[in-house]
Amino acid sequence: MLSNGSHPHGTAQPGTTAPAPNRTSGNWALLFATMFPQTIMSLVVMTPPVVADRVIAAVHLPAEATGLYATLNYSFIAVGTLCSASLIGRLGPLRLSFACIAAGGFTMALFGMASLASVLIATACMGLCYGPLTPASQQAIAGQGPIPNLALFLSIRQTAVPLGGVLAGLLIPPLVVAFGLTSAMLIAGAAITLGAVTTGTALAIVRKEAPPQHVPRAPGLFAPLRLILSARHLLGLCFASTIYGAMQLIVSSLLVVFLMAELGRDLILAGIMLGVSQAAAVVGRIAWGFIADRFNALRLTLGIIGLIMALACILTGLLTPATPNWVIGAVVFVLGGTASGWNGVFLANLMREVEPAQAGFAASGALLFSYLGIVLGPPLFGALALLIGFSNAFLALSLVALGGSALCWSPRR
Numbered sequence: 001m002l003s004n005g006s007h008p009h010g011t012a013q014p015g016t017t018a019p020a021p022n023r024t025s026g027n028w029a030l031l032f033a034t035m036f037p038q039t040i041m042s043l044v045v046m047t048p049p050v051v052a053d054r055v056i057a058a059v060h061l062p063a064e065a066t067g068l069y070a071t072l073n074y075s076f077i078a079v080g081t082l083c084s085a086s087l088i089g090r091l092g093p094l095r096l097s098f099a100c101i102a103a104g105g106f107t108m109a110l111f112g113m114a115s116l117a118s119v120l121i122a123t124a125c126m127g128l129c130y131g132p133l134t135p136a137s138q139q140a141i142a143g144q145g146p147i148p149n150l151a152l153f154l155s156i157r158q159t160a161v162p163l164g165g166v167l168a169g170l171l172i173p174p175l176v177v178a179f180g181l182t183s184a185m186l187i188a189g190a191a192i193t194l195g196a197v198t199t200g201t202a203l204a205i206v207r208k209e210a211p212p213q214h215v216p217r218a219p220g221l222f223a224p225l226r227l228i229l230s231a232r233h234l235l236g237l238c239f240a241s242t243i244y245g246a247m248q249l250i251v252s253s254l255l256v257v258f259l260m261a262e263l264g265r266d267l268i269l270a271g272i273m274l275g276v277s278q279a280a281a282v283v284g285r286i287a288w289g290f291i292a293d294r295f296n297a298l299r300l301t302l303g304i305i306g307l308i309m310a311l312a313c314i315l316t317g318l319l320t321p322a323t324p325n326w327v328i329g330a331v332v333f334v335l336g337g338t339a340s341g342w343n344g345v346f347l348a349n350l351m352r353e354v355e356p357a358q359a360g361f362a363a364s365g366a367l368l369f370s371y372l373g374i375v376l377g378p379p380l381f382g383a384l385a386l387l388i389g390f391s392n393a394f395l396a397l398s399l400v401a402l403g404g405s406a407l408c409w410s411p412r413r
Contacts, residue, residue: 042164080131
């Protein structure tokens with residue numbers, strides 16, 4: 001029996017890298033090879049919201065149209081996730097990941113052309129390139145052999161998502177100011193594609209990835225979803241991820257509005273609080289991964305995250321304009337550390353409960369549940385807040401978080 005929730009697999013699957021003789025250095029190389037593509041593609045998909053004002057003006061659309069980006073983007077992310085099952089078997093998971101970011105650079109340049117057609121096509125292609133990354137990394141990690149502290153390993157890898165958002169906020173605006181939208185997107189896109197090719201070629205773990213020995217028959221686009229729906233031991237976990245995914249996007253997309261409209265804070269302070277929640281997401285992902293490994297209790301940890309998330313929602317609903325800013329900051333930190341801190345533990349749980357050869361396949365199906373919450377959560381919460389107010393909506397949301405926690409307690413296979 002392996003400790004730390006690691007799956008008892010010891011041989012590499014077709015299309016994955018064989019375990020390196022030096023396990024520690026091999027794991028670090030694997031972490032970088034799976035984290036780098038996720039970071040860069042997160043930068044790519046976070047760039048359109050960063051430059052939304054320029055694009056909206058260029059294509060003559062109302063400012064409200066910005067909200068459609070997430071819906072369109074995540075719809076194609078879901079399609080890309082489903083397509084990853086067959087692509088992993090044909091290219092190998094790491095090669096697929098670096099091919100995705102190489103193509104992602106072209107989508108940046110296309111987006112910068114700032115016509116309605118180019119923006120729509122680029123948004124769709126960004127989603128298609130982003131979708132395969134998590135299933136591919138899951139398969140690459142599963143095929144590498146037993147990894148100590150698996151939940152912590154995956155949680156660190158998942159910090160690539162907020163890191164990519166930070167890089168988009170820091171790097172893209174200065175480029176746009178200096179060179180204009182079209183030239184800035186072309187420069188950024190060329191750098192991303194060149195960086196993907198250079199890095200992928202330089203990394204031995206990618207360069208020497210064993211080609212697939214047997215290309216599997218295409219399993220069908222919805223086969224990953226059918227796998228999840230037929231597995232009761234995975235279904236409750238995936239429905240919990242729907243709730244947790246909704247919570248994550250509600251916090252990241254509506255926190256600033258709540259702080260300004262309900263608590264009377266100005267934009268600068270509200271932005272600082274949003275930064276606090278994002279910093280808490282990074283801390284939370286690493287901390288929850290460490291705790292899950294330390295006590296070898298992945299499902300238990302996910303359930304506890306949901307309980308604390310529910311408590312944070314109650315505390316958020318009780319905030320008033322008279323609440324001191326440091327109290328608001330503390331509540332926002334707990335909210336961000338739970339609502340955005342669960343991802344690595346969820347993926348480790350998922351990997352532990354399937355065979356190594358199915359790790360990427362299962363992730364393709366499971367992530368569809370998370371994306372459902374991501375797409376539906378913010379508009380449903382916004383409608384609820386319109387009816388009963390933000391504070392009452394957060395109190396109601398605590399019950400939803402409790403439901404997600406309860407789903408995590410179901411017995412594993």
